[in-house]
Amino acid sequence: MTSSSRLETAYALAVEQYQSVGVDVEAALARLRDVSVSVHCWQGDDVAGFENTGQTLGSGLAVTGNYPGRARNPEELRSDLEKAYALIPGSHRLNLHAIYGEFDEPVERNEIGVEHFQGWIEWARGQGVQLDFNPSYFSHPNADDGFTLAHPDSGIRDFWIEHGIACRRIAAAMGKAQDSPCMNNFWVPDGYKDLPADRTAPRKRLADSLDRIFAESMNASETLDSVECKLFGIGSESYVVGSHEFYMGYAITRNKVLCLDAGHFHPTEVISDKISSTLLYVPELLLHVSRGVRWDSDHVVTMSDELQAIMQEIVRGDYLNRVHIGLDFFDASINRVSAWVIGTRNTLKALLMALLEPRDELQRLEQEGDFTSRLALMEEQKTMPFGAVWDYYCETAGVPFGRNWMSAVADYESSVLSRRSESHPETVATA
Template sequence: MNEAYERAKQTYASYGVDVEKALKILENIKISMHCWQGDDVHGFDQSGPLSGGIATTGNYPGRATTSEELMQDMEMALSLIPGKHKINLHASYAIFEDGEIVDRDAIKPKHFQKWVDFAKKHQLGIDFNPTLFSHPKAEKATLSSIDEDIRKFWIQHCQVCIRISEYFAQETGQPCVMNIWIPDGLKDIPADRLGPRKRFKDSLDEILSIPYDHELVYVTLESKVFGIGMESYTVGSSEFCINYVNEKHLTPLMDNGHYHPMEYVSDKISAMLLFHEHLALHVTRPVRWDSDHVVLLDDETKEIAKEIIRNGALDRVFIALDYFDASINRIAAWVIGMQNMQKALLQALLMPHDLMKKMQDKEDFTGLMVLQEQMKSMPFYDIWQQFLNTYDMDECWYEEVQAYEKNVLRKRGV
């Protein structure tokens, strides 16, 4: 393997690429791993069905049903993913004890103490999301609701989530990205598009009226093109969210499943970076629509990574994953997605971007196409193997997952 790595290093060096520098950079890139892959977005604060356009398909055995099981599964997945990363929590994953029941407008940092302990144990950061779905008061609308009591409930929920996000940042020593997304919209043609958006804007204004440490918490706003039950009208559209974050100097969040099929987030990144200090991403794999399939090493994932790297934006872009597949082993789904995001970033780090930019500026488009195609057949695998070796890992991780499934998951009875 060392011989193969040395040969690969020399091959990349002939294009002006410093492989060791690329590996060192990759080692320090934190990707936020979403907890909701492990239990199909059920959470711990409610027992009802998923709602708000959220749906999972499949019934693979072994779904986590308790916080202990979910942490155990996440620990297993993280042991197979090189590097130190972050975990991404929804507010619905609050942990209550001794029969305590707390609604979402009253959750406190103490309800996430076990998550902080877990993060500290594994040297992880924590990102956070208010949960504005799968709740009786989210059946029709949340922050855009015409019912003032419901709207106030969700405003309070988001405000307490800001406080919890500050707690995460203070405890872990890493900034917390707190993302707001709402499932509000209409199934059929609306009579009033402006009213709900005005109420949404007023709600956001009130949420952000409380003071918080902007160095510790990055509040983001996530748009959506449509969803189940809101096929004709989405309150939090891309235009609304981009204009709002611009006005309030927040961080925009782009989920690459939340756009029309022929729109690509990779193409949007450079435009957003020109106008925003930071940018947040939810990387997923939409199949025909926002279906949240496991991230693969596909063209769009690689293009997203290239845009981050070639624009020198690693310190400005927060990378998180967002998918939930209940048809396959959930731990394998985590590992596949996280490793594929890392592979995409490594491939991007191993490209001669400066040379390519010069060729484009000189309008040497033939030479550029030749070089781009040559990069596709470079000995990337040998470099990736070397990266795994530094963490005493290899490509045989699935055997460990299979053993864990046999010994742990299939004994759960779900």
Template structure:
């Protein structure tokens, strides 16, 4: 098997060299890309602060596959297993509800020490940590509002939570030596048409400004703000729309989060990267797979994913973009879901890199649209899979379908005994 992989790679290396692509450089470049893998695929977004609380705020998970993680050790062990099957070193995204506390705490009481468990685990795994405040599934989500609520008591609760999430993200950065992106998404809005669309947004601006007032070193943490077209229960009006957060990120020198599932189904999400980055500080990307709408299916190597990763590569935007995953499916093995989605994203990046980009830009500027079309079409049948297999071999992870055997063994020995 190893000999066949090497022979196939050498043939692919020659094929790509003929069109000016150095596969060795591509493999080195792909190795540098750290994806941020989301913890909530492993436990269906229950967390450990309020594990029996109903999901609210437009959040929902389908399925009841056996083996869901219910303790910190179970979730971290499942993550470790998934990471062992994914090439490269990456980051892990946490939500505030994944705090590991000695005593019951609410979201406005969390401290960095409540995440020491995860920092210790991350150091052992050699990964970074990103942060998300949890602005859903809580009694203080009142009448569909958090930071934009007309009720000052509600706003103050969530403002305090936002401040504490920033302190936790800063702790991650200090301890792990990697910048922790702290993402903010809130579900605020109305199911039916509101009279006043401006005032809730003014309240949201004031709340966010209060949250980010305390300065932190950007080498440790930076905030990202995630918009949405609409959601369940807020079909008519979303306070934190795409335009709102893009402008907020621009004026506050923060990151804008683009979630692939949060746009109209006919929009090309990849086209938004180059429209924002000339003006903004950078992007946080949530790679998801919407089916009809924000359903967060497991990411696969489809056209949308290929376009997104290709755009980041062609426009040299990887240095300005944090790539995170955001999907959850409880109808299949949860560890397999992590591996499938993450490896698919890496494959899409590889496909984008395995192209004579400089030459393609030259023929385009010379208006040789014939060669541009010819090359981009021929690339679709080039042997990128052989290069991917080589990448897996060099990173000591299973090639092809072999990784599923490890997941099936883990399911039998661990998941089905929970």
């Protein structure tokens, strides 16, 4: 029996088993095919960007590791992304930061324009990839003291406000070019390393700065504004201006998308529990799926309990049309293309597992008060033949199933990545 026939046989048996508990496998796969994960560009080059100013990574961000083959320019990064996309089933997006423009000469961040991202727009069109965007409020002299939009100096605040306005216009141009809204996410690192004497004034300044950035009306069919909260960061351990409560209130009162990052909360908090609550009050959510290990350390996404819980909440609440799934991790200690593939495939696997739940039956048992059967069914679901369905999905999507993708990355490392001669020092910490 060939591997293809074994796969089809295993899939047919899985379909039969899922049918026995009332799950339509083909319907689940159809829904999965419609989901586009926003893959983050900064895994490919360790969040260095292409400004070429010599400015080191800062504002609470850094990357650990020095694995060879880091992308050094847009062409190399796009090549690496194409390899990763070829090993991930489905059609997915790309999330760009403002520091990834193509600059022939140094351009201040408050002066960037769509012309600096035209190469990305054209590449994305050719690849069938849609773009998302982010202003970059870090790794810049005007962010060296840990403050940007909440800075007490009005001149520095104005600089970063102008950067935010420029980025909104770039995102709108991207969305118009691709006929799909470009999510433009605002993460601002402002905060204090030690205890502040005044928590209120910086938050008032941040709210005012954001209001000025968002003053220009934008077409929702072209771009959506998202705001991202954080508990703490390197250099802002005691106080982050843009806390969860700050941005929750801001998103509600300004009708913005709220971004929940899996690594941005206390180690005992999870974002899966926040999805149903926040969607009672905000129009849409953006998720940055990551994996913090004891703190916000942005590890490659693995098939963890929390990842599965996030996807279960999205499916059980019927939120797929209101939740945008993006990734946010960076690891320079392993092959960077593999990191993209592992993290994105795991995200899709967890979503497929959630789509294969007998949701209606579970919710019926709950409504009837039969909590014993609810728990029993949830536990039995864990040994259902999900793997056979995933392998079939990969095969029909034209990408390797199982561990077969690993040889493709090894070949790419041998023929492409190993030929990049640049060595770069190991850096430490995280976002």
